[in-house]
Amino acid sequence: MVGFGTYQMPRRITQQCVTDALEVGYRHIDTAQCYGNEHEVGLAVKASCLPREEVFVTTKLWGVRGYGDTMRSIENSLRTIGLDYIDLFLIHEPSGDFISQYQAMEDARQMGLLRSIGVANFMQENYLNLIAHCKVIPAVNQIETHVYRQQTAMHRLLQQHGTWHESWSPLACGQNGFFRDPVLQAIADCHGKTIAQVGLRWLLQQGIDVIPKTTHKQRMQENLDLFDFSLSDAEMQAIKGLDTGRSQFNWW
Numbered sequence: 143m144v145g146f147g148t149y150q151m152p153r154r155i156t157q158q159c160v161t162d163a164l165e166v167g168y169r170h171i172d173t174a175q176c177y178g179n180e181h182e183v184g185l186a187v188k189a190s191c192l193p194r195e196e197v198f199v200t201t202k203l204w205g206v207r208g209y210g211d212t213m214r215s216i217e218n219s220l221r222t223i224g225l226d227y228i229d230l231f232l233i234h235e236p237s238g239d240f241i242s243q244y245q246a247m248e249d250a251r252q253m254g255l256l257r258s259i260g261v262a263n264f265m266q267e268n269y270l271n272l273i274a275h276c277k278v279i280p281a282v283n284q285i286e287t288h289v290y291r292q293q294t295a296m297h298r299l300l301q302q303h304g305t306w307h308e309s310w311s312p313l314a315c316g317q318n319g320f321f322r323d324p325v326l327q328a329i330a331d332c333h334g335k336t337i338a339q340v341g342l343r344w345l346l347q348q349g350i351d352v353i354p355k356t357t358h359k360q361r362m363q364e365n366l367d368l369f370d371f372s373l374s375d376a377e378m379q380a381i382k383g384l385d386t387g388r389s390q391f392n393w394w
């Protein structure tokens with residue numbers, strides 16, 4: 143439920159950061175072809191000497207057209223990360239012929255190259271289109287979700303169809319004054335916790351998993367230390383009021 147994000151993490155520090163994350167207890171690492179750091183993520187996983195089945199690695203498909211391209215791209219990711227299989231493989235965004243891309247992923251899953259498959263940034267129309275054509279329901283849809291973009295309708299839709307809702311930028315990547323938000327600060331003070339912990343806990347309590355990114359070992363620990371408190375109904379409601387219904391990144 144609490145993974146470690148690696149977007150915008152420079153290659154030269156990625157291996158060390160992922161090693162630190164594994165040391166403090168993360169067992170779920172999120173990378174992507176377009177982050178350019180798949181190789182370093184794989185190096186850290188292998189150097190950790192953890193049993194392979196204890197670490198869950200996600201990567202994402204980028205910039206391909208159809209079926210054949212996708213197969214080659216999966217093989218390339220496996221070579222770059224240096225693992226025999228990928229735990230979760232996502233279409234990074236709905237571009238090109240994503241139905242054919244997904245069919246290749248279904249076949250790669252059948253072949254044992256991918257353990258589970260899903261999507262990212264698929265909003266209602268694309269998501270419904272995909273599930274009308276696929277054999278395997280996407281295990282996960284990774285979408286921008288945080289206190290300022292709560293995605294309540296998408297959450298309901300995903301639950302209805304059996305796809306897990308995963309939050310990207312669970313800390314809003316610091317946008318909109320997240321780390322100074324007075325509503326979050328007041329709640330954090332009540333629990334002796336930080337704003338980051340309140341924002342992450344709020345997602346977890348709705349059954350949304352989180353993949354916060356940080357390059358600081360102390361913050362890695364902080365972002366994982368979420369299971370010794372819970373938010374009351376009134377606190378959950380107060381945070382509901384922060385929704386802007388808009389992306390903080392003008393993206394999907």
Ligand SMILES: NC(=O)c1ccc[n+]([C@@H]2O[C@H](COP(=O)([O-])OP(=O)(O)OC[C@H]3O[C@@H](n4cnc5c(N)ncnc54)[C@H](OP(=O)(O)O)[C@@H]3O)[C@@H](O)[C@H]2O)c1
Pocket residue numbers: 146147148149150172173234262263284309310311312313314315316321338353354355356357358361364365
């Ligand atoms: N599928 C997609 O399209 C997509 C898009 C965006 C992101 N993602 C995934 O989601 C992950 C998380 O999203 P994100 O990296 O955009 O943003 P995020 O995790 O919401 O926030 C990261 C930012 O918050 C800072 N930070 C982290 N923990 C902190 C703490 N406890 N206190 C204060 N500052 C803290 C980090 O700085 P420091 O590093 O300096 O600590 C960094 O600037 C990504 O890394 C990536 O794996 C996926």
